[in-house]
Amino acid sequence: MKRLASLSDDIKQYLVVTGNYWAFTLTDGALRMLVVLYFHGLGYSPLEVAMLFIFYEIFGVITNLIGGWLGARLGLNRTMNIGLFMQIVALGMLLVPSALLTVPWVMAAQALSGIAKDLNKMSAKSSIKLLVPSDAQGQLYKWVAILTGSKNALKGAGFFLGGALLTIFGFKGAVLGMAVALLLVWISSLISLKKDLGKAKNKPKFTEIFSKSRAINYLSAARMFLFGSRDVWFVVALPVYLASEFGWDHWTVGGFLAVWIIGYGFVQGLAPKLTGTNRGSTPDGRHALAWASVLGITPVLIALALSYGWHAQEVLLGGLLAFGALFAINSSLHSYLIVSYAGEDGVSLDVGFYYMANAMGRVIGTVLSGWLFQEYGLVICLWVSAGFILLTAVISIGLPKHQSPTVKSTL
Template identity: 70%
Template sequence: MLAKLQALPSAVKQYLVVTGNYWAFTLTDGALRMLVVLYFHQLGFDPLSIAMLFFFYELFGVVTNLVGGYLGAKIGLNRTMNIGLGLQVFALAMLLVPTSWLTIVWVMIAQALSGIAKDLNKMSAKSSIKLLVPDDAQGKLYQWVAILTGSKNTLKGVGFFLGGVLLTCFGFQLAILIMAVALALVWVLSLVLLKQDLGKATTKPKFSQLFSKSRAINYLSGARMFLFGARDVWFVVALPVFLASQFDWDHWYVGGFMALWVIGYGIVQSFAPHFTGKKQGKVPDGKAAFIWAALLAGIPALIALSLSYEVAIETALIGGLMLFGVVFAINSSLHSYLIVSYADGDGVSLDVGFYYMANAMGRLIGTVLSGWLFGSYGLVVCLWVSAIFVVMAALLSLSLPRHTHSEV
């Protein structure tokens, strides 16, 4: 086995290192989220206080993706990825303090560092693939991006389960210690194995380059912001609370269902190329982005109509959620390929960082709206806003370049 690994091309070995880093980080990220939610619920924290623990996690994602892209071009993606892994180890270590120190402010700071670490890691992983695949191998690029993106979300769902298991078997602090030690080992391996200066721009990037000047990337980033806002406006707060309050599902049932949804969503992302033209030897373009967004827009609208007229509410919501997950996963994977394809090879992280800044902004907007709209108006309004957001993503996709690449 070791001999086979050593015989692999350099690009493939680097891809495996990047993917391994991303997988290890994602497992701890998902597990940490579940550990924090369950543990602080046990301590008697109210839902709003628990939600506030993650506010800086999302907020700092916006800034990190923007500045992280600049850092990646300036110092290299290997360094930004390793900084992300190191920050996550530090964030985990912050939670090993005595229980009396675990105040809301302290945990918010730890979560802020974890959010910075997550987005540095993600930006570095997505940008690196652009540099490991030749420009004339767009089919392979799409496949590699789809596998990385899909596996990340699958493992995030697994991380939810892992967090619950670790908390049950070992308690909060020992669970955190186990994850910190395991991720520290991955960090050391990454420092040794990851190629030096990967993604470092040949010319010194200017800070003004943080904001993309590419028309295609600007439109794609706008579409991404609305796409993820459309998911989180009903998925993050409104859906789990609705399932618990209206269907009388207990917390474990709700958490398990959400975790399985994320796992399934990730699996579909990995196979997205098979739904978007791989059999015909093509990779997607702006037209494909518009078509898949248009298909997605009708799903939350149909669920909203079913809930409004009280027609098979449980079937419509659960079935609609499954269908939404499949079509959304294809949209997300398609977008992830397009940004890597559009990005400039020299200083690729600048473009990818700007794009994922818009992604983080969409998550933040969706999360805030989810709590406010659901509390004030209910799930139906959240679903209608979701449909409007997807329509906006589809309209922006009309301005994306249209091209046809043959798979190589």
């Protein structure tokens, strides 16, 4: 306790922000796995399961645009706490009697959860920019990597938690337990977070939600296709394929995907060392191009192996692990670059715009994951993934080299 009390105010706020983000992410990952497995078990088709998440992703696009503006005007503490509260409400909506748990109702609950998730994420990522000195880019990269990596490790734990809770307590019991736990976190956050964190000195106009920075526009486009490349085969196609083709039960599917996400988060945390920060350098556009190019090889190899029936299960699982590690480095690079490129005043505007593109990629990937898998199978999902990664690499050519922390050039 004495050691905690001796920490600087910035470190304490970083710990509060990170703790909030961790708690939210754990429930978000668990809820996603609960919905996928529960409704697939009820006989929903892959496309129908994908459509349950479509509002979650669409409202994420809208929220990141508007949320960045709200964060700059109201403060990031308020947007983070609003996100926590909305997730509690979304979980409560799923506690209605089973007869009322219709597709439109679940889609509405997922829409609210999507708004909550992106308010929380935008607030957490933007806060770090304000808690690290502008001349400490290496430290900024490390803090972003730690936050992002630990978040994804907990999201993986949430996948496992979702599958386990569904098996032990059933759908309603699992949702109720998560809602109560998140309520306690929300009350603690109301007390602990600074009230002026991230509030812009000059109140931005609503028309400023769209970025005018060339670097941020290019990075946002690359991010959209990067996350589309993951979700086009990961969100619906992969868990359903593992259950239907390999005969895995809820525990096994949830457990494997949990290990994947946890490993993915662990690699994200190591990204600064893997990309050269330990040698006194920070990444730029060339790093983003190089790592995207390497990532694109993995879905191609997996698709070829599945097409020719060459050790399908072993290749898919091994390829998935390789894809996860390489994707983690790409994601961590992007997460650092957006925080580095964003302006000091009203940082949430730039970060919100970037995560809007992230959410758009998830929308595209989620819909295609259900539709392509249902109509053509997992191999086509993998080829589309490879195509999206190629687009990510091409767009990354336009990213700045040795860019300064703030970018104000205009397209």
